[in-house]
Amino acid sequence: MRAQHNFAQLMAHVASLYCMNGSSSLSQQEMAELTLSIAYTLGLADATPEEAAQTLSADDPIALWHSHLAELDCRIDNALITWKRIVLAMPPIRNVALRDTLASIGDLKPRYDTRFAAHAVPCDIDYQLSEPIDTNLQGLDYIEAWLAQLERETMWIAQFDVDSCISTLERVCPDYRGLHINLYDLLSTHASELKLKM
Amino acid sequence: MDASPLSPKCSSVAESLRTIINSHLVSAGITITASEAADLAMHRELCLRDNERIEFGTPAVVAIAEEFAPSPCLKTCDAADALTRLQEVFYRTRDELSVEVPDSEIIEAICHCFDELGSAFDVATLPTEELMTFSKTYQQAQESTEEACYCLTDDTGHTYTFDPTEWDYDETAPGWNGEKWDDDIDE
Numbered sequence: 563m564r565a566q567h568n569f570a571q572l573m574a575h576v577a578s579l580y581c582m583n584g585s586s587s588l589s590q591q592e593m594a595e596l597t598l599s600i601a602y603t604l605g606l607a608d609a610t611p612e613e614a615a616q617t618l619s620a621d622d623p624i625a626l627w628h629s630h631l632a633e634l635d636c637r638i639d640n641a642l643i644t645w646k647r648i649v650l651a652m653p654p655i656r657n658v659a660l661r662d663t664l665a666s667i668g669d670l671k672p673r674y675d676t677r678f679a680a681h682a683v684p685c686d687i688d689y690q691l692s693e694p695i696d697t698n699l700q701g702l703d704y705i706e707a708w709l710a711q712l713e714r715e716t717m718w719i720a721q722f723d724v725d726s727c728i729s730t731l732e733r734v735c736p737d738y739r740g741l742h743i744n745l746y747d748l749l750s751t752h753a754s755e756l757k758l759k760m
Numbered sequence: 761m762d763a764s765p766l767s768p769k770c771s772s773v774a775e776s777l778r779t780i781i782n783s784h785l786v787s788a789g790i791t792i793t794a795s796e797a798a799d800l801a802m803h804r805e806l807c808l809r810d811n812e813r814i815e816f817g818t819p820a821v822v823a824i825a826e827e828f829a830p831s832p833c834l835k836t837c838d839a840a841d842a843l844t845r846l847q848e849v850f851y852r853t854r855d856e857l858s859v860e861v862p863d864s865e866i867i868e869a870i871c872h873c874f875d876e877l878g879s880a881f882d883v884a885t886l887p888t889e890e891l892m893t894f895s896k897t898y899q900q901a902q903e904s905t906e907e908a909c910y911c912l913t914d915d916t917g918h919t920y921t922f923d924p925t926e927w928d929y930d931e932t933a934p935g936w937n938g939e940k941w942d943d944d945i946d947e
Contacts, residue, residue, distance in 0.1 A: 574816040584862030586817030593814045
């Protein structure tokens, strides 16, 4: 009962913020999106009913939401640290989809609406990874998993001489720059032809 | 209105509505009965369901009653019936406008329109675009939004404006700030 009351209180608070305290109602669709956002922020998306009730029985549900928002902000900062590591390590193999995807993720902070759409993946992900990420992951979970996978691929590619990578790619896939390909997949199948960095 | 009993939640809303609305209408010497409040509460439920909306704050009809109370047309109409029709207009209009338009501008339009036309029935026949012309605040906000769309200030502080009504899709027409296209042609 207390959990239900707290959730209703939190929904009303977030809905008021969403409409800038200017309205007393929202469309069902907007409310559904806000509900998903709050559920994701509080970590309730995969919780059992008992776990959810325990979380929502906090003394101050609004303060709880704000503290979870602050945690999301920390995770965003850490994701960007991972992103920077990848950008610095990635050899200059100019694939357009990879370039555009990394540029989009680099804009994570202004793009990610943690208050009203925390469950949405905020970036344009065009580059295809060698192992696809679970599409059931939401929001920052997806971005973190995506970056972790790309970091593994990047670190493998980065051990090789970039000229040997490029010459191998030009031979096996002349349009490697424009196509939606995965660089790791292409290079790993020709690993014996690549020169390790000195 | 259907005579079936109200749900406990609806009964509670009806009682609250009667108390608050009457507190606003008392200055006009008008009150609504418990039965009329029950009808208003049920009608509110229907409007929310039909427009697929969820109300999390004070029911809009309360704000309508507050704005509506000083109306000179109030004495010549059935207040409960007028509130019911205006409530319906509100939720229909609310659903058509973006969340950036506050309830207060919609209610301002509805009540000013009611004062002008004298009949809630006539207010209900107006399309949203025409109804909102009765809200001065909304019109001012729209004008400033339109101006902002076509106004740009660069780093030096120079402001460029563009009047879409003068756009004639002519390649030789003056561009931003009166610069002509042939200024770019190399001699």
